[in-house]
Amino acid sequence: MLSSQLKALRIQQRKTQQEMADLLGITRQGYAKYENNLGEPDNSTLTKLADYFEVSTDYLLGRTDTPSLAPQEKDDAEFQALINDPELDIWYKELPKSDEEELRKLRSIWEMIKAEKNK
Structure with missing residues (x-):
């Protein structure tokens, strides 16, 4: 299920396998293994993919047919990204x-920044 979800999402985003591999910091062949069901990403990579495509890991793994994150899950993902920012x-x-x-x-x-943004 993961392989077909990844391929469909990649094509939907008009990305090549090489672009996805570059995003993940792996080789194109390594990424192709995910789409061809010859290998599975580790948890960290799976999370990166879910974040990039803005879907839940459950969707990638075929545990749900709903691709979008629930509002709370999306907020949690944004919060995690925020607190993990070294700056x-x-x-x-x-x-x-x-x-x-x-x-x-x-x-x-x-x-002042907020007021400028709301103009």
């Missing part, structure tokens, strides 16, 4: 060390 990790470690004036300025800048 944000530094940000969150430094933020609590800031004094009140710095935090006030930061809030003010953030409000």
Whole structure:
């Protein structure tokens, strides 16, 4: 089931096997094994594929016919990606060390950014 799901999603996205392999950091032959049911991705690679195609791992594995993530699952996936960002990790470690004036300025800048976005 995984092989047919991957191939269908790749074709739908108009991607080549080479482009998918590059995305995953593997060879084209390695990716082709997934589509030809000659090998299976590890959990990390399966998660990358699900994130890329914006589907659940259950959909890739044929455990559900519903490709899209439920809103909570999508939020959880976005949150996991966010907390695993090394640049944000530094940000969150430094933020609590800031004094009140710095935090006030930061809030003010953030409000300006949000206001600009909503124009």
